[in-house]
Amino acid sequence: MKKLLFIVFVLTFGMSFSQAYKISYLRSSNGTLIDNQDPIWVLASTTHIKLTSQKNESTKWETFPIEYIIVNRKKNSFTQYAVINTGKAIATTDSVSLAKQTFEMLPETKKILGYNCKKAKTIVNSNTIELWYTEDLKVNGAPTILGQNLGLVLQMVRNGNFEITATKVEKNKPAFDEPTTMQEVDNLTYKDLLWKSRFTTIPVFKDQIINFSDQSKSNDTILRFANGTIAIRKVKIPEIKPGSQIFVDVTEQSNGDAYDRTGSFFIIPTNKAKSFMDGLQNGVKTLPIYSNGNGKEYQGVVSDGDYNPVVELMRFFTPFGVKQYNTLQLKDKSWAENVLYRQDVSELRSLLSNQEVWIGINIGNYDKGGHKASANITIHNEEESKVKPTTIVPLFCTNNIMEMAGQEYGTMFNNDKGLEVSFKLDRPMKNCKLRYITTGHGGWENGDEFVPKKNSIYLNGKEVFSFTPWRQDCGSYRLSNPASGNFPNGLSSSDYSRANWCPGTVTNPIFIDLGDLAAGTHTIQVKIPQGLPEGTSFSSWNVSGVLIGE
Structure with a gap:
């Protein structure tokens, strides 16, 4: 000095x-x-x-x-x-x-x-x-x-x-x-x-193309999978003091795709014998299978003794064609150049602090141009904190990130069992919470994207929480949706309320109190009254859950 x-x-x-x-x-x-x-x-x-x-x-x-x-x-x-x-x-x-x-x-x-x-x-x-x-x-x-x-x-x-x-x-x-x-x-x-000197910025992706093409290739630092709809890289995270604030941000624009798509910025846990990386590298069939008696097999969606599913840092939804389709002019509409998604993920500190982790980004699409995205993690350290360190247990993620490589949609809620996962705690955990993200899908009039559905959470067979996830503010984001279809009633498609998401927004997690959990085996179950198929159209639910406790 x-x-x-x-x-x-x-x-x-x-x-x-x-x-x-x-x-x-x-x-x-x-x-x-x-x-x-x-x-x-x-x-x-x-x-x-x-x-x-x-x-x-x-x-x-x-x-x-x-x-x-x-x-x-x-x-x-x-x-x-x-x-x-x-x-x-x-x-x-x-x-x-x-x-x-x-x-x-x-x-x-x-x-x-x-x-x-x-x-x-x-x-x-x-x-x-x-x-x-x-x-x-x-x-x-x-x-x-x-x-x-x-x-x-x-x-x-x-x-x-x-x-x-x-x-x-x-x-x-x-x-x-x-x-x-x-x-x-x-x-x-x-x-x-x-201002920038007051926090640490870790660039993860810069102008990364997320598209669907057999020409998509990996390089020395970024691995691409599922025909280019997934990008993965290994990132070294410094030590983060308890109580510090951690944010993730993604900046996205259309590079050809005109539609609203599910996006995910996620961590791949690798602390067990198997991981989501195995499915990426060796095919979706190598992932553990979950079945609930409805005749379908769901790959890599729940934890077991040898496998942890991905942990979503942030789930986001692209708008209709921002930037690429800004030429579709409307009177008194000045379209956005891109969309910024930013979210506090401080509760996931122990998964990141002083770790070298695989971090990925996915935007599900079938377009050769696809989307362009940049992503960062920022760490805002606090000098002092009384916040207690936490343990994180990944439980489930039905968001089919590998959709373009054959991963099944989250349609397991069409029977009473829904999604059920058992997990074992080697020691008691206090003040446990379930970090829960949920969005409904089925993009036609009677699909679950547009129909409110109750989500019920059960712990060891007892209902502990229920709510109906629904967004009614989607019209607020009209200026990010230049290619959104317009209807005879004067509304745009992007204006319509949806099952916990809007085109051009982040879907925030909710935190469900589970109390103190004893050492031993426990069961979490998610039930949703999923809508019935209509012809080739069907409904699905992307839910992810992480247990956080002291």
């Missing part, structure tokens, strides 16, 4: 002034001091003001980014500095914002730390900000960039419930760092680079 300081802050010199102060501030919310905070420091002189913190001014930089601001009083401008990591530092200068600040000067006065203070008020992004400032010390400064020209701001109050208040004023001879190796960037670039 000392090497970094030497490289970045090559030129550091002290400026001595007759009037120079160090002001310390603490934050409070609803009248209570915020725990474990890094005190704000303002180093103020007649010519410069430095906004920094106690931690920044020490040499024990343990986390990045490190950010501070220097205000040039003579130029009425300020420069923001940020050390993003041990190899990169950036800066940007603003010569306009300070001059644009306006305040309503109010008659109230009060004393803070023995100094006479006046009051000013302003509105920022619908927030009411009150500033208490003193002119007693003949220097200006503030704990944020707001109010730097008022005087010395000793207290800021936002919306009456959040305060930054001075706790100490000390005479000081500040040294203002003048870094010489910072990369100077514009303000938007600075904000973007600073």
Whole structure:
């Protein structure tokens, strides 16, 4: 770390002034001091003001980014500095914002730390900000960039419930760092680079074509299966602290396919003798078979002693032809260029943290152009957390990701047994939840895609939860669906309510409380009154479930 300081802050010199102060501030919310905070420091002189913190001014930089601001009083401008990591530092200068600040000067006065203070008020992004400032010390400064020209701001109050208040004023001879190796960037670039430095981004796929073609080929890093409708790659995930936030995102656009399709971004568990990778590499018939007496065989959908099904990080549904079919113009409709699907998957931390995992993406389609997709995982670490580590047990996934390689549709709900899976716990688990994703399919008028159906969950033979999954907000996503068919009643196909999904959206999991589970064998059963076939049309349900417990 000392090497970094030497490289970045090559030129550091002290400026001595007759009037120079160090002001310390603490934050409070609803009248209570915020725990474990890094005190704000303002180093103020007649010519410069430095906004920094106690931690920044020490040499024990343990986390990045490190950010501070220097205000040039003579130029009425300020420069923001940020050390993003041990190899990169950036800066940007603003010569306009300070001059644009306006305040309503109010008659109230009060004393803070023995100094006479006046009051000013302003509105920022619908927030009411009150500033208490003193002119007693003949220097200006503030704990944020707001109010730097008022005087010395000793207290800021936002919306009456959040305060930054001075706790100490000390005479000081500040040294203002003048870094010489910072990369100077514009303000938007600075904000973007600073924001991205606050979390870890793991790119998984970039502009990956997901299509149906016998010309689809694997390469050194990405394996393609099911005629190109599945892409898989191995990804190394760093350690993730308990309580951290983990997000996955997929950006998708049509590359030829005009229809709404089921998509999945998933993990392939490989901790048992068999895995979904066996089916991908050796054919769907090598996967374990589930049967429930209806005469069909369902490949790789439930766990057993030697096999775990895939774990869906996120299930999403493509819209009708976004981007590729934007030429289908309608009055007052400006079509989206792509669709972003983004979801919090923090509950799956233990499957990802410090692991090298197979991660895949699938969009079921029969189009040679198909779809283009990019996918990332972002990790937003928390410094402290009381969240307890969890154990994750994959249970079932009837989403036939290998549809284009012969995997059977999830039609097992056409009899009373439905889907049933037994699992064994080697030790008791507390506060168990079932992470459950469900969507109904059957794309004609009486198909389960368009008919509400009750989902019932049973644990060890007893019903523990039931609900009817249904989405009524599909019309909100019309601008992502340029190729959606229009009907005589004035509606588009993408407007219609569906069984827990809409074209162009994510289907969020629900979490079903199962309580504490003892060591031993348990059974989970899912029952859905699946609709009957009509000619060649049939209904199916894509359900996936993961047990999470302490």
